[in-house]
Amino acid sequence: MSTSRRGFLRGRFSSDSDMQRPPWAIPDGAFEDACTRCGECLRACPPAILVATAGGYPAVDFSRGECSFCGDCVSVCKPRALQREDVAAVPWRLKAAIGDACLARRGVECRVCGEACGAAAIRFRPSLGGVAQPLFDAACCTGCGGCLAPCPAGAIAMRNEVEMSE
Structure with a gap:
């Protein structure tokens, strides 16, 4: 777990990168650079399991339900932080x-x-x-x-x- 000094002082003991990214997210680092935190993927998610982290990045909250792997989040992601190049592509590991x-x-x-x-x-x-x-x-x-x-x-x-x- 990587915690920033500011996060520690505010009582946030996990970083946004500790959260589960949405399906078909590009690798960490590149994801943060590409994601504009617009929230379009959150609004497009039919089961509403995508939530905004403290930093504004999207993350999966499985306590809200299960992922249907519909791909709606990918289709609305204009900055391409979520990419599904192939229909058979594995959403995550x-x-x-x-x-x-x-x-x-x-x-x-x-x-x-x-x-x-x-x-x-x-x-x-x-x-x-x-x-x-x-x-x-x-x-x-x-x-x-x-x-x-x-x-x-x-x-x-x-x-x-x-x-x-x-």
């Missing part, structure tokens, strides 16, 4: 990660994330004499974030694939 706070892993029956996952990346394996345990298939996960908001324990986070392999 995000995957869900189920943490230790998971209710099922703590012996409480819960399958909310599996029910919310349209890609069937989260399924539940029955456990003899116990609660069904979550099975996560990273290859199926689209990174839409649909499982994050419904989780009653806040046990799911969206992580970059690079972070997960470290």
Whole structure:
């Protein structure tokens, strides 16, 4: 986490670059140079999951819902901070990660994330004499974030694939 001195003194302990950029965002650094913070992508987002950070840059807030990967944010981005060169282009390298706070892993029956996952990346394996345990298939996960908001324990986070392999 990189925190500026000014941000630290104002009580802001994360920078705008710590936020998840919208889908098809160009790499950090170039994104900040290109983005004019006009807010067009925020207004164009049908599920309204794009929000303005403290610095005015767009970021994804998965607590508001999931990304539908419609591309509307890209189509209105005049400065081309969001670029979708190919229809098959991957929007980002995000995957869900189920943490230790998971209710099922703590012996409480819960399958909310599996029910919310349209890609069937989260399924539940029955456990003899116990609660069904979550099975996560990273290859199926689209990174839409649909499982994050419904989780009653806040046990799911969206992580970059690079972070997960470290």
